[in-house]
Amino acid sequence: MRRHIGLTMEETMAIAFKNLHSREYPGHKKKVHSVAWNCTGTKLATGSVDQTARLWLIEPHGHGKEKSIELKGHSDSVDQLCWDPKHAELIATASGDKTVRLWDARRCVLDECSNYLAMLFDAVFIHKGGKCSQQTELSGENINITYKPDGTHIAVGNRDDEITIMDVRKFKAIHKRKFNYEVNEIAWNTTGELFFLTTGNGTVEVLSYPSLRPLHTLMAHTAGCYCIGIDPLGRYFAVGSADSLVSLWDLSEMLCVRTFTKLEWPVRTISFNHTGEYIASASEDKFIDISNVQTGRSIHQINCRAANNSVEWNPKYNLLAYAGDDKNKYQADEGVFHIFGFQSA
Numbered sequence: 001m002r003r004h005i006g007l008t009m010e011e012t013m014a015i016a017f018k019n020l021h022s023r024e025y026p027g028h029k030k031k032v033h034s035v036a037w038n039c040t041g042t043k044l045a046t047g048s049v050d051q052t053a054r055l056w057l058i059e060p061h062g063h064g065k066e067k068s069i070e071l072k073g074h075s076d077s078v079d080q081l082c083w084d085p086k087h088a089e090l091i092a093t094a095s096g097d098k099t100v101r102l103w104d105a106r107r108c109v110l111d112e113c114s115n116y117l118a119m120l121f122d123a124v125f126i127h128k129g130g131k132c133s134q135q136t137e138l139s140g141e142n143i144n145i146t147y148k149p150d151g152t153h154i155a156v157g158n159r160d161d162e163i164t165i166m167d168v169r170k171f172k173a174i175h176k177r178k179f180n181y182e183v184n185e186i187a188w189n190t191t192g193e194l195f196f197l198t199t200g201n202g203t204v205e206v207l208s209y210p211s212l213r214p215l216h217t218l219m220a221h222t223a224g225c226y227c228i229g230i231d232p233l234g235r236y237f238a239v240g241s242a243d244s245l246v247s248l249w250d251l252s253e254m255l256c257v258r259t260f261t262k263l264e265w266p267v268r269t270i271s272f273n274h275t276g277e278y279i280a281s282a283s284e285d286k287f288i289d290i291s292n293v294q295t296g297r298s299i300h301q302i303n304c305r306a307a308n309n310s311v312e313w314n315p316k317y318n319l320l321a322y323a324g325d326d327k328n329k330y331q332a333d334e335g336v337f338h339i340f341g342f343q344s345a
Helices: 009-018 113-119
Strands: 021-028 032-037 043-048 053-057 067-069 078-084 089-096 099-109 127-135 141-147 153-158 163-165 172-178 183-189 195-200 204-209 213-217 225-230 236-241 248-249 256-262 269-272 277-280 287-292 298-303 309-312 319-323 336-342
Touching: 009 287, 009 298, 021 225, 032 163, 032 298, 032 319, 043 078, 043 099, 043 336, 053 089, 067 256, 078 127, 099 141, 153 183, 163 269, 195 256, 204 225, 236 269, 248 277, 277 309, 277 319
Parallel strands: 032 078, 032 309, 067 127, 078 141, 183 225, 225 269, 269 309
Antiparallel strands: 021 336, 032 043, 043 053, 053 067, 078 089, 089 099, 099 127, 141 153, 153 163, 163 172, 183 195, 195 204, 204 213, 225 236, 236 248, 248 256, 269 277, 277 287, 287 298, 309 319, 319 336
16 A cells, blocks of 8 residues: 555555445345354355344455345344354354354355356345254353354353353353353454453453363453454454443453543444454444554544444455444334445445
8 A cells, every 4th residue: 555655654544444435235124233254254144133144245345246145044133143263154143042053155045046147147146045054052042152263162142141162063062151240242362262251340251261260350441341352463352341442451461551432332342353453343323433453543433324233344354344223214124234445335
């Protein structure tokens, strides 16, 4: 990227972000709760209150017609989903119907025409939808799900503050633990040796893995901690709180190194970009903040029509998917998500 004469790299990037655009993707019947990219950055998954998930084929440079597959089977809201970090075609979904489902995108089919013909004639990649390869029922309404970085285990959190660890190969629970405090989001570090819980007490609980032995209780915020993001380079983790702040923590020292202060409402969702240079955070504010991780300064804000539920950067490109409580002129859910980062609208 050519730097403008006399400008810092941060100022140059602010100009570059300002010239990028968002695109809107309709498809769900009710609001979208979760967005997630696969490990190659070519597919995006969305989970919705309409009880379905959808898989979207996204061309990173914005060329071509997007195509989607509907994943049916859940009987309640699909609150969160995540892709296998080692496999670009496997995705797990967690729902309020108490089940966790594993889907294989390769088994998704079209009615009466092959994938090749669909692509050839630019047909919409829908119809029969995806195939659920495995499912299991757990003890409560599931609200969180995350993969261990090596793809071997899945952690699922429910509304009763119980965490279940599942063996992916057998797709069975191998460990359950109920906590006596509000557990919000969960995450592993990049090596899979540490397991994090954000809590309603304003703390982050750091556990060793696989023993789940408590290592640290970090007094992170003055109000409940809602969400957590892990720097892909393994240096930091970030925590979003009801106090409207995002805190950045040095993973090796377990110390807070800075805070991001642009939001005014409880922080619902955060994500580091693929290089670890930028962090996106969102709340009920009608914008998404993008800040420089090293300086803490805001470099761009994406204007939104509604509160946001989920943001996630693409693992290969500076494309940010986001979804929230968008409504139409009749105040009904629109069921859309957006991707920011395209050269043209």
